[in-house]
Amino acid sequence: MNFVKILMCAVFLLCSIATTGLFAEEAKPPEAKAPEKAPEEKVTGSVTLGVFNKYVFRGYELSRGSFVVQPAITASYKGFSATYWGNVDSNAHDTQSYFPSAFDKDGMKWFNETDLTLSYTRAFDKLSLTGGYIYYNTKYTNETEELFISATYDILTKPTLAINQDITEYTGTYINLSFSHSIPVYKDVTLDLGASAGYFIGQNRYWKTYEESTGGYTGSKYKGFHDGMVKAGFTIPITKAISFQPVAQYWFPLSSDAKKKIGAVSYNPNGYLGTVFVGGANFVFSF
Incomplete structure (x- = not known):
């Protein structure tokens, strides 16, 4: 009888211990997960050195030979960007849009332009909007400034519409529609294709066109379809941070007014546009 009592007590005690342990496990609160750290935002950018056979800006030839x-x-x-860009002409010679001889620089090496661009970009799904300011510190003509806005839609050809408004010296509006696409060709090497078309609207007296009857720039202000460009190149990674980008561009006028001359004089006060081939390469270090 005593044995039975002892056995029953032992069973009761074991059940109590097991039950207590079970409820203790069930009552144990779940371990809190450590909060995930947000990715650290840092400054990114690039340093580029380009070497080309010509400098062409919106179809205008700004170097020769x-x-x-x-x-x-x-x-x-965080969406804000600042860009410094410069141009050095190794042997300056006059063109229809560029006159180093007027500054006693003909035949000389000339560091003739530095531009500063400040901008902000905001993305909305596939649409990216950018607005900004450009200061053109040009030595071969009067300095000027522009405000601009652009919109890019992230589909196959990445169409980009940009509107630039000169606000100081050469008041006018330049509208450019461009397309670009990169095709993988071997490992990380890509073939980069692009095309663009520009339309210009001159707004101040500077843009008055040439009239043969007066022998001067007294006509209506220059406006119309202006410059076209197609290009092809490669992006060739050398390291994770350094790449080599050979490129070829072909520029051409988009209208008869853009290429118009009256005798030897350009109809456009900024110079007529011709067909121009530009070849060269960029060396890019990204950080």
Whole structure:
């Protein structure tokens, strides 16, 4: 009888211990997970050195019979960007839009332009909007400033519409529609294709066109379809941070007014546009 009592007590005690342990396990609160750290935002950017056989800006030839060196540096943080860009003409000669001889620089090496661009970009799903300011510190013509806005839609050809408004010296509006696409060709090497078309609207007296009857720039202000460009190149990674980008561009006028001459004089006060081939390469260090 005593044995039975002892056995029953032992069973009761074991059940109590097991039950207590079970409820203790069930009552134990779940371990809190450590909060995930948000990715650290840092300054990104690039340092670029470009070498080309010509400098062409919106179809205008700004060098001849030389090569140009174009250094640039860009830094970006939380959508804000700042870019410094420069141009060095190795052997300056006159063109229909560029007159180093007027500054006693004909046949000389000339660091003739530095531009500063400040911008902010905001993305909305596939749409990116950018607004900004450009200061053109040009030595071969009067300095000027622009405000701009652009919109890019992230589909196959990445169409980009940009509107630039000169606000100081050469008041006018330049509208450009461009497309670009990169095709993988081997490992990380890509074939980069692009095209663009520009339309210009001159707004102040500077843009009055040439009239043969008066022998001067007294006509209506220059406006119309202006410049076209197609290009092809490669991006060739050398390291994770350094790449080599050879490129070829073909520029051409988009209208008869853009290429118009009256005798030897350009109809457009900024110079007529011709067909121009530009070849060269960029060396890019990204950080």
